[in-house]
Amino acid sequence: MKKIVLSVLTVCCYFTNSFGQDENYIKRPAIGIHFFGNDFVTPQRIRSTSLSTVLKDNDWAKFSDLNFGFAGNYMKGLSNHFDFSTTLGVSFLEYPMDDKPQNGKDGALFEWDAMVHGKMVSDKYWVSPYISAGIGASQWRGYFGAFIPVGVGIQVNFFDEAFLLINTQYRMKVTSTTNYHFYQGIGFAGNIGRPKEEKVIPPPPPPVVVVEQEKDQDSDGIADKDDKCPTQPGIARYEGCPIPDTDGDGINDEEDKCKDVAGLARYQGCPVPDTDKDGVNDEEDKCPDVPGLADNFGCPRLETSKFNASNVQFVTGSATLTAGAKKELDKAAKILNEEYPQLKVDIVGHTDNTGGAELNQKLSEKRANAVKAYLGKKGVAADRLTATGQGQGNPITDNNSSAGRAKNRRVEFKISQ
CATH class of the missing domain: 3.30.1330.60 (OmpA-like domain)
Known part of the structure; x- marks a missing residue:
């Protein structure tokens, strides 16, 4: 056993030392899809006997005992040694709750977790083992519950753009509507967005040549000697004056389709229309296409x-x-x-x-x-x-x-x- 452990550590060190580039590399946002299996059998055997008994008798759950499903995942680096990860998965099974009898009917089990991965090395290495812990929530046939997931995993990086993720978790029940189980998952994740570009320091600006400027009280770029409204900011085509608002409705004449009649911005400066000409505008007229009476909401009696x-x-x-x-x-x-x-x-x-x-x-x-x-x-x-x-x-x-x-x-x- 010691030789096997030593061999694994040697391989990990070889890969990390051979392919490491930047120890301060932080993972970019990534999304992935995973295939997983939920194992409720082994935790039940461990709790009914002991972990040593299960190990001794090799009494692990068989492949056929697992409940399989698919999950979506989002990851983002927090630092070069810590990542945030959240996963939503679904599988179909009859959820074993301690205080609720089973009736043989499967249902969709939704499980969500939010976890932090503590990595041995940064993502600039090909192989990155990690441990993880977090919080989780589940929903099955209207029963909502909470659990605490802890686990270990290994991340294999491909050209700094994609990852193979293999992990196992032990999900510990918090509420009576959940149960202890192992979560065994494998999946792929890929980076999204573009990598952060290195900041380029621009060259220093050319020296500023100070030129004496003519007086411009309203700072509209038009000298007072040429400005017909020297105390009001304006534009050149109105000789330094603001764009006029003939009807005084707050909408300047260039944007006002009814510049001689006060109106509203949502009607491009025109009054609220009265399609049926009954004296009740369309916004208040419940019969805008039929002339009516003001005291009858614009409708005929x-x-x-x-x-x-x-x-x-x-x-x-x-x-x-x-x-x-x-x-x-x-x-x-x-x-x-x-x-x-x-x-x-x-x-x-x-x-x-x-x-x-x-x-x-x-x-x-x-x-x-x-x-x-x-x-x-x-x-x-x-x-x-x-x-x-x-x-x-x-x-x-x-x-x-x-x-x-x-x-x-x-x-x-x-x-x-």
Whole structure:
């Protein structure tokens, strides 16, 4: 055994001494891909007996006992003897948790680690053995856990651009949702980006010749004698004055497409457009292509010649729509689906003062919801409709006559935000 160890050390020394160039070389950022196997069997045997027993009996896990997977890796040098490494791997297995019975179903095991590698020599040598330690986290079928990985490895460098990495880790459980296991990995990594170039010291600048300059109060490069705005920085084509802003909107005339009308930068100096010319600008107009009313968010009212909200009536004392009401709501549904498919509508129910206020409040809510439900059946999306009831509290006329009460028993349709 001593002869074998001595031979390995001799080979390592030969390679490191033969190919070493710059002891202060620091690894550039590198990415890699790895093939690995998770061994849960051997740690279980060690913990159930002892390490010496496993060594004595050569009772290591067989190749078929390993759970294989792939991993991606990022590395970066911290110094000539220390590297940072982070790896994310995935394998498929039934994870053995101590307090959870196994059911024979495999799942994806995601394991992440962040480690520091302590190297015997820098990356300028062909062969670089290292030890590593860090922290790790895992996720399997919704169970999240933590572990501590420690290990050893060897890095073989190829022309200072790529690496062969062989490592073994012992991953020690921290939480009950993880388990002890060995991680055996092999992979390749390659440098990314360009190597840092040596700093070139430029030659000294030529001597500065001091030339007496003409007076320039605003330091715009135009002498005061030629500057029509000597106290304001400007440009030569405006004879030393700033670029003008005719409409005073903060956007100079060279960038302002409406330089005689104050506007906004997002419209290149023009006012917010009003496509349908209804006096409501497009940013506030919910119907920008159809003329409407300012108090209706720029949209026309639903109560047009095609639809009369006063015809939406109910069976006395109930929220049941009359046949005439349904015909009228069919018109409203067609308008909302075909003419204004983007509008959102608030359906507001009202009653007269017959009966108690509490009863009328509930009745108005039921009636508003009945209208909403009917429009929904006619294809108007539910997220475009809201229903509220205001009871008897907002009459449009007095309740002293049957005609007045009939007008107060109404359903209103309002455009909502």
